[in-house]
Amino acid sequence: MKINVNGRITDPREATLSVLDRGFLYGDSVYEVMRTYCGVLFARKAHLERLAHSADALALALPERSVLDREIDATLRVAAHEESYCRVIVTRGQGPLTLDPTTAEAPNLVIIVKAYEPFPKRVYEQGLRLCIPGVTRAAADLAHPSVKSGNYLSSVLALGRAKQAGYDDALLVDHQGFLTEGTSSNLFAVRRGQLLTPPLRSGLLAGVTRALVMRLAEDSGIVCQEQRLAPDDLFTMDEVLLTSTLREVAPVVEMDGRPIGTGKPGPMFARLRAMVHAAALAQVQATMEASSS
Numbered sequence: 095m096k097i098n099v100n101g102r103i104t105d106p107r108e109a110t111l112s113v114l115d116r117g118f119l120y121g122d123s124v125y126e127v128m129r130t131y132c133g134v135l136f137a138r139k140a141h142l143e144r145l146a147h148s149a150d151a152l153a154l155a156l157p158e159r160s161v162l163d164r165e166i167d168a169t170l171r172v173a174a175h176e177e178s179y180c181r182v183i184v185t186r187g188q189g190p191l192t193l194d195p196t197t198a199e200a201p202n203l204v205i206i207v208k209a210y211e212p213f214p215k216r217v218y219e220q221g222l223r224l225c226i227p228g229v230t231r232a233a234a235d236l237a238h239p240s241v242k243s244g245n246y247l248s249s250v251l252a253l254g255r256a257k258q259a260g261y262d263d264a265l266l267v268d269h270q271g272f273l274t275e276g277t278s279s280n281l282f283a284v285r286r287g288q289l290l291t292p293p294l295r296s297g298l299l300a301g302v303t304r305a306l307v308m309r310l311a312e313d314s315g316i317v318c319q320e321q322r323l324a325p326d327d328l329f330t331m332d333e334v335l336l337t338s339t340l341r342e343v344a345p346v347v348e349m350d351g352r353p354i355g356t357g358k359p360g361p362m363f364a365r366l367r368a369m370v371h372a373a374a375l376a377q378v379q380a381t382m383e384a385s386s387s
C-alpha cells in the first residue's frame with residue numbers, strides 16, 4: 095500500500111496528517127473509491143465528477159482536476175499493483191479548534207492505493223445475507239446522502255449491527271422507513287424480469303455502478319424503474335441485488351433471516367454482473383486505446 099499526502103508518496107506508517115485536520119475532527123471531507131481493470135481506473139471521470147459534486151455541496155475547495163489526475167497516476171505508478179483500489183480523499187484542512195469552516199487553512203489531498211482484492215467467490219456463488227437494523231440514512235438536507243463525505247456513521251453503525259448479529263451487510267432506511275441503499279452499495283430488486291431501485295430523492299448515493307446498471311438495462315431492453323421500496327416488498331421479489339464499484343453486482347439471498355426469491359443467486363444477477371464486468375473492460379480498453387493513439 096502507498097499513500098500520497100499532498101504530493102508526498104510513502105508507505106502507510108510515514109503518511110501523516112495533523113490531528114487538527116477537520117477531516118479527523120468533524121468528518122469535514124469528501125472522498126471517492128475507484129478500482130482498476132487491466133491496470134486502468136474504471137469510470138475515473140464519473141468518480142471525479144461526483145467528488146466535485148460532493149465538494150461543491152460542502153463548499154470545500156478541491157485541487158484542480160489536473161492535480162488530482164497527476165497525483166492519482168503517480169500514486170498508482172509507485173504502488174505498482176497489478177490491480178488497484180484507489181481512495182481519493184480531500185479534507186478541508188487543518189485549523190483552529192472551531193467548527194467555523196472559514197478558519198480552515200488549505201485542503202489536504204490524500205490518495206490511498208492498495209492492491210484490489212476481489213470479494214470472496216462465496217459472495218457471488220452463495221449470495222449475501224442482509225438485515226435491516228433500522229438505521230436511518232442521513233436526512234436529505236444539509237449533508238445530503240448524494241454527498242460522499244467523510245461522515246459515514248450511519249453506514250458504520252448499520253454494518254456493525256449487522257456483523258454483530260451474524261449478517262454480511264445491512265440496508266439503510268429513510269425517515270419514513272423506506273429502503274434507501276446498502277452501507278456501501280446501491281439496492282436493486284427484480285420482479286418479473288423488471289428492475290426496481292429506490293429513487294435518488296429517497297436519499298442515497300448516486301452510485302456510478304447504479305447508473306451503469308440502469309444504462310445497460312435500458313440498452314438491453316430490461317425495464318428499470320425508480321420506485322420506493324418498503325422492507326417487506328423484498329419478500330415479494332424474485333431477486334435482490336447490491337451494486338458498487340468494488341462489488342460490481344452481488345446477489346442478496348436472505349433478509350432478516352428469511353429467504354428472498356429462491357434463496358439462491360438468480361439469473362438477473364448473473365446477467366447484470368456479466369454486463370457490468372464487460373462494460374468496465376470495454377471502457378478501460380477504450381481509455382487505453384485513446385491514450386496510446
Ligand SMILES: Cc1ncc(COP(=O)(O)O)c(C=O)c1O
Nearest residue numbers: 278279280299301302303338339
Ligand atoms: C453509501 C454508498 N452507496 C452506494 C455506493 C456505490 O457507489 P459506486 O457504484 O459509485 O461505487 C457506495 C460506494 O462506496 C456507498 O458508499
